[in-house]
Amino acid sequence: MTTTHVKPTASKQAGESLLQVTDLTKHFPIRRGLLQRQVGAVQAVDGLTFNVARGETLSLVGESGCGKTTTGRMLTRLLEPTAGTILLEGHDITHWSTGKLRPLRRDVQMIFQDPYGSLNPRHTVGTIVGAPYHLQGIKTERGVKREVQDLLQLVGLNPEHYNRYPHEFSGGQRQRIGIARSLALKPKLIIADEPVSALDVSIQAQVINLLEDLQDELGLTYVVIAHDLSVVRHMSDRVAVMYLGNLVELADRDDLYTRPMHPYTTALMSAVPIPDTERRSKRERIRLQGDVPSPVNPPPACRFHTRCWKAQEICRTEKPPLAELAPRHLVACHFPENADMPGSSDPAALQSSTAAGSAAGSAAGSVAGSTDHDAQEPRG
The missing domain is CATH 3.40.50.300 (P-loop containing nucleotide triphosphate hydrolases)
Structure with missing residues (x-):
């Protein structure tokens, strides 16, 4: 493979x-x-x-x-x-x-998710990949057909596929056709x-x-x-x-x-498969409780607070700003994870900056000083 x-x-x-x-x-x-x-x-x-x-x-x-x-x-x-x-x-x-x-x-071009639905089954590969040239009125010195054949070769297809139809290709080949089409206009x-x-x-x-x-x-x-x-x-x-x-x-x-800092990112990373069984057994699997809220009526303030094990009152009343809590690392959370790891700013300063001087700032400081066990206990 x-x-x-x-x-x-x-x-x-x-x-x-x-x-x-x-x-x-x-x-x-x-x-x-x-x-x-x-x-x-x-x-x-x-x-x-x-x-x-x-x-x-x-x-x-x-x-x-x-x-x-x-x-x-x-x-x-x-x-x-x-x-x-x-x-x-x-x-x-x-x-x-x-x-x-x-x-x-x-x-600006787009590669679509579905290689089956994004290609017109009635058109040949040459017509599909050459469409951008015709729609934009672009003239080429060697002709559109030669340009399309060069693009097919560039993405790993045979130039002889020019006259074939999408149903004659596998899923990976169809996606290569879509990539060739997106590259046509450079x-x-x-x-x-x-x-x-x-x-x-x-x-x-x-x-x-x-x-x-x-x-x-x-x-x-x-x-x-x-x-x-x-x-x-x-x-x-x-x-x-x-x-x-x-x-x-x-x-x-x-x-x-x-070093993921937002609790949601931490939960996502814990779900990534690890081939090594020894490492996998040592990793904590975070299982979020509840369903994703409806985007028609999202939760106020921090939208993740309904599923977050670290949520407190400030998370329900004040939306956390997207702030730089470490060099080139932006996080929108009042109580970020891994704030005490090497390379991070001072945890107390992080909590006080996200609390923005509100009355809940003291609560933020107390959570920053809590143990890992206390912070992770409600994860389930």
């Missing part, structure tokens, strides 16, 4: 930002009655702020329904944001019209929505390695949407953790995996 090569740690965030997202929000209205009056809204994404450096891979992770795919579709402007701003190379593209967005499609940013989740495990590693090789060769920037934390660890430079439409933690890959 093909194995993936672990991506080396990079410090690309310090470079030039290609994408900047500020307070990005998407609410889907709920309408009822004969007049279709709005009676509520599904708060799919609520106030995301992050940036992506040129040549970087940022991964969005979280449970199903946390807003990852909605975020990706807003970044490609397949969905209109409710609020916030999206800056691409300094240009505000948040509310551009359809006509103005047409040139943008050359710079984009600067690619949004990859669960690019390997629909593929066999034996094929996933091949596609992951292909995406990394293409990034090195073409200088691509990725925003990867995924829930498989093992895949994310191989591909990412930085990882952003989402919960119920909010960003709860953002950090460099290695820092996040070795």
